[in-house]
Amino acid sequence: MANPNLNDSLPLSAESLALIDVEVAKYPADQKQSAVMSALRIAQSEKDWLKPETIEYVAAYLDMPAIAAYEVATFYNMYDTQPVGRHKITLCTNLPCVLMGANKIAAHLKDKLGIDFGETTEDGRYTLKEGECMGACGDAPMCLHNNHAMHTHLTPDKVDELLDELK
């Protein structure tokens, strides 16, 4: 996948690039852009958030215009184009979750962390976000940790346990 336009000092690890190559192989050879969502996800998992340079690097790797990769990074709400804490907690507050107690969990999280939705703790440990439907309403209330680990049937005690585990 060598691209002569890429800088020698790779902003992404060989492991991440290997994962991106697996994604690229899913699509027709002339449709590498189809892998941009996965590539940005993989890049974000490595770098915690998507700096402009990272997005540009991903775009170059997939032979697509940087602006097209920016569009994707800013359209889908699980990408972070601003710094976040080491642990991003996204709580669903949509109607089914609220009916099943999400507002109590939201209040507990805010109180415990001393921050509101969209904020990061001063020590950079936690970011709290408000999420939309995660497609698991029967297990409400629920949150995502760093986008990929879902925690369901939350209670204030379970929230405390989870926060303690996340160093």
Added chain:
Amino acid sequence: MSLLAPTPQVCSWTQALDNPGSLATYVANGGYQALRRVITEQVSGDDIIAELKTSALRGRGGAGFPTGLKWSFMPRAFAGDKYIVCNSDEGEPGTFKDRDILRYNPHQLIEGMAIAGYVLGARVGYNYIHGEIFDCYQIFEAALKEARDAGYLGDKLFGTDFCFQLHAHAGYGAYICGEETALLESLEGKKGQPRFKPPFPASFGLYGKPTTINNTETLASVPWIMQHGGQAFLELGKPNNGGSKLFSVSGHVNKPGNFEVPLGTPFAKLLEMAGGVRSGHKLKAVIPGGSSAPVLPADIMMDCTMDFDSVAKAGSMLGSGAVIVMDETVCMVRALERLSYFYFEESCGQCTPCREGTGWMYRIIHRIEHGQGKPEDIELLNSVAGRIGGHTICALGDAAAMPVQSFLKHFGHEFEHHVEHKRCMDGTEQ
């Protein structure tokens, strides 16, 4: 339970077994037999589509469009690339059924997609999975590997010339990608903004090629129909509403979860399966088909049976089968405020009536809920909603307007109470 018997658990039968999602469990109970038969016996695509039409299988993603008819739109004889795409971008508030198929029965979906590929002449398929259920994406990827290793996906299946490959694609947080043309844009690596139709995906779909897009549960129902016949599927449900369906029951019930029951099952029975309304409370309202479906008051709902035609007759939509139950403690203004925020947040911004109207509606409902509503706001809200529906490229505009119009129709007095008294009605808290 197994796929060998025509049980009403069309998609959920594996959940009664050990290792429900594994290839071994699936194959030991009749899995991949239908695929093997149609490919090795070279059953004609016309015959399979006729079987689907007999079955009265209707799209399980929300629109309820007849699947056999949709497949018949594909230019099957067209020699170039064609695609079959599964829509597992399940983000409609209240809906969580496809997640269970991906977790507990992924091979039935893979088999259904392979049969679709055979009928439609597609050699490649994609399954687009909701970003927030990333664990299900990983489970599905593992199932794909099992199927490839066992020779159920790949080149020259069962010693014939038929080749079919299938891939998973993870979304990353955009409700709009559940709209089929937005999903195609997203699969192409772009912002998920819906396309103007026509052309429809059957003529201009993924990468501009003929494409059929079906919901997860729809595709997973196909092996059952091929195994037992369209007539048996039809007879599980009722005329024009074939089969069983997964219903996701959430909100104020004792036992939230998924329940697969024959179409035409009384709502009262489904509610009972979900453990009934939260103990000590009584039913106030139900959104029967996901957050975009019009809300119905308890008395209308209790007379309803759960099928496309009966829920439509009652003034709502069966939609994706997401049943959101609300008891008497719910403030309907606050409930609508949250739903309206969702559509405002998720509007893709392409069409002015939706982009501006969803924010406008949210701001009006927000001020009514917070004691700053004016008497003319209720009429204004109805007027804005009426000017969004039907005036946008995709159905998100209608989906945002329908809750507003139905909440005002059935629970208008709560909105008037908020305007007049600057607070929620007594006894409503959530």
